[in-house]
Amino acid sequence: NAGVMQNPRHLVRRRGQEARLRCSPMKGHSHVYWYRQLPEEGLKFMVYLQKENIIDESGMPKERFSAEFPKEGPSILRIQQVVRGDSAAYFCASSAGIGNQPQHFGDGTRLSIL
Amino acid sequence: GENVEQHPSTLSVQEGDSAVIKCTYSDSASNYFPWYKQELGKGPQLIIDIRSNVGEKKDQRIAVTLNKTAKHFSLHITETQPEDSAVYFCAASSETSGSRLTFGEGTQLTVNP
Numbered sequence: 001n002a003g004v005m006q007n008p009r010h011l012v013r014r015r016g017q018e019a020r021l022r023c024s025p026m027k028g029h030s031h032v033y034w035y036r037q038l039p040e041e042g043l044k045f046m047v048y049l050q051k052e053n054i055i056d057e058s059g060m061p062k063e064r065f066s067a068e069f070p071k072e073g074p075s076i077l078r079i080q081q082v083v084r085g086d087s088a089a090y091f092c093a094s095s096a097g098i099g100n101q102p103q104h105f106g107d108g109t110r111l112s113i114l
Numbered sequence: 115g116e117n118v119e120q121h122p123s124t125l126s127v128q129e130g131d132s133a134v135i136k137c138t139y140s141d142s143a144s145n146y147f148p149w150y151k152q153e154l155g156k157g158p159q160l161i162i163d164i165r166s167n168v169g170e171k172k173d174q175r176i177a178v179t180l181n182k183t184a185k186h187f188s189l190h191i192t193e194t195q196p197e198d199s200a201v202y203f204c205a206a207s208s209e210t211s212g213s214r215l216t217f218g219e220g221t222q223l224t225v226n227p
Binding site for chain 1: 120145146148150156158211214
């Protein structure tokens with residue numbers, strides 16, 4: 001399967017813990033986007049990364065959230081000191097390049113905060 | 115920033131009928147408009163997209179139309195089948211916004227056999 005791979009599929013954390021979500025883009029894709037989806041809502045952009053660079057983080061909360069896409073390995077979305085409001089589905093998408101290339105999504109990580 | 119509105123929020127049709135979902139956008143710089151289908155527990159799946167230099171695009175039972183002047187675009191599904199039942203999202207992006215997608219709120223399509 002050469003699609004976008006996200007893990008874990010489900011993640012349960014207690015308030016105050018850290019959550020780490022991983023995303024491996026499609027083969028040949030070097031652009032990664034993270035989106036958040038609250039129940040019964042559309043997806044909201046969080047951050048856009050290329051290898052070793054954050055291109056646009058305008059949708060990311062200023063505190064507790066960070067993202068990276070290292071030279072080797074998957075992209076990581078990290079949420080520190082989680083709160084109940086962080087409960088959502090987090091989706092990663094990848095594309096082949098700039099210029100409005102199609103974005104292909106993984107099946108997401110469903111984060112639940114107890 | 116961009117704002118995308120989508121209607122209706124729910125749509126129920128009989129198998130074999132057509133379904134139409136409409137979206138409007140606010141940013142005149144937007145030039146790429148994909149449509150996604152999301153099934154329960156899955157990620158959004160790209161089903162068709164259109165760029166601003168084209169007015170209509172078709173792929174088998176699915177077609178999308180774009181009216182740049184009015185800033186709206188629509189998804190048309192003909193000869194609907196029960197497996198078309200899902201949530202459909204429209205989205206818009208522009209190169210000036212770094213190609214990030216702004217999504218509509220989604221349409222729950224139910225096709226009744």
